[in-house]
Amino acid sequence: MKKNKVNSLYIHIPFCESICDYCDFTKLQYFRIFAEPYLNKLKEELSSLVENKELETIYVGGGTPTSLEDDLFLELLETIKPYSHSVKEYTFECNPESLSLKKIKLLKDYGINRISIGVESTDDKVLKSINRHHTFNDVKKAINLLRENGISNINLDLILGLPNVTENMLKKDIKNILSLNPTHISCYSLTVHEHTVFSINEICPPTEEFAYSAYKMINEILCKNGYVHYEVSNWCKPNYQSKHNLTYWRNEQYYGAGLGASGYIEVIRYKNTTNLKEYLLGNNKKEEEIVGKKDLEEYQIMLNLRTNEGIDLDHFINIFNKDIYSSHKKVIDDYINQGYLKIENNHLLATFDGMMILDKITLDLFE
Numbered sequence: 001m002k003k004n005k006v007n008s009l010y011i012h013i014p015f016c017e018s019i020c021d022y023c024d025f026t027k028l029q030y031f032r033i034f035a036e037p038y039l040n041k042l043k044e045e046l047s048s049l050v051e052n053k054e055l056e057t058i059y060v061g062g063g064t065p066t067s068l069e070d071d072l073f074l075e076l077l078e079t080i081k082p083y084s085h086s087v088k089e090y091t092f093e094c095n096p097e098s099l100s101l102k103k104i105k106l107l108k109d110y111g112i113n114r115i116s117i118g119v120e121s122t123d124d125k126v127l128k129s130i131n132r133h134h135t136f137n138d139v140k141k142a143i144n145l146l147r148e149n150g151i152s153n154i155n156l157d158l159i160l161g162l163p164n165v166t167e168n169m170l171k172k173d174i175k176n177i178l179s180l181n182p183t184h185i186s187c188y189s190l191t192v193h194e195h196t197v198f199s200i201n202e203i204c205p206p207t208e209e210f211a212y213s214a215y216k217m218i219n220e221i222l223c224k225n226g227y228v229h230y231e232v233s234n235w236c237k238p239n240y241q242s243k244h245n246l247t248y249w250r251n252e253q254y255y256g257a258g259l260g261a262s263g264y265i266e267v268i269r270y271k272n273t274t275n276l277k278e279y280l281l282g283n284n285k286k287e288e289e290i291v292g293k294k295d296l297e298e299y300q301i302m303l304n305l306r307t308n309e310g311i312d313l314d315h316f317i318n319i320f321n322k323d324i325y326s327s328h329k330k331v332i333d334d335y336i337n338q339g340y341l342k343i344e345n346n347h348l349l350a351t352f353d354g355m356m357i358l359d360k361i362t363l364d365l366f367e
């Protein structure tokens with residue numbers, strides 16, 4: 001039922017120079033004494049995990065991979081090198097303040113051709129208030145340096161719904177981001193997670209009304225400026241979709257290595273431990289879920305509907321021997337009539353409004 005070949009690899013580097021007030025990712029304050037053994041264990045994990053050396057995408061995220069000191073950063077690049085010779089898209093996540101010229105030159109030398117920068121806000125006061133240690137000027141400088149050194153495929157991340165950020169301020173953020181002419185923009189709505197500073201300080205996430213109105217405003221501005229809204233929270237210039245992330249949304253398999261990383265191989269979705277001590281002892285795996293036929297179908301619906309590719313109805317029949325349109329005709333027709341879903345070229349797609357209520361739509365399609 002599944003393709004055997006795994007073409008994508010995610011690697012997690014959990015270290016950060018400082019911890020942002022909203023952050024719920026698997027992350028730790030950077031200390032060399034942790035980073036050195038971590039890289040050794042990562043090397044071991046990769047060699048036992050990655051069977052296909054002809055990978056198409058690699059994504060190194062975190063944490064902040066660029067928080068490693070130069071010699072350890074080089075060691076990381078060397079550790080990944082055996083898996084990177086055939087990749088078409090090789091992404092590193094970076095924070096503007098740790099992206100030095102030396103690191104950029106190394107990234108270029110080792111074939112990295114896409115950079116994702118955590119910008120989050122373009123207002124320096126807001127950045128300071130959430131414990132981010134860079135300014136908007138640092139972002140501009142980092143982008144110039146990347147371009148001067150031949151890396152021009154750049155994603156910028158923004159957060160929607162930070163405290164005290166009005167829709168007008170967000171509009172200014174978008175205009176500032178546009179002035180940098182990135183190939184890709186991600187904009188995620190703030191979630192307040194337990195045990196974060198935001199949660200302790202009782203910060204409220206944005207209301208549904210604010211998030212809807214802000215996403216609509218962002219979408220209008222970005223589409224007017226030639227960007228394609230290709231996933232709920234992602235826009236890109238034509239042909240600059242994240243190939244790696246499309247793997248997830250197409251429900252295809254991927255390797256995941258490193259602390260807290262997730263992977264999907266054959267019929268197993270797994271998640272690594274988030275406990276550094278356990279990871280360093282070699283006890284990587286924490287959870288495994290066997291994906292049965294029904295689960296696979298649900299993942300296919302839930303993930304495919306996130307993108308402007310939607311569900312390929314013929315492909316769905318080929319995989320599951322089931323015509324989802326016939327089996328859910330009433331539900332789908334109702335959503336089509338209300339303007340939340342549409343069918344184009346035999347693909348079932350969510351409209352912009354549909355993407356804003358995907359949880360509800362997917363639940364109805366699971367029944």
Ligand code: SF4
Nearest residue numbers: 016019020023062063
């Ligand atoms: S830099 Fe990224 S991973 Fe690190 S604390 Fe901030 S948001 Fe979390």
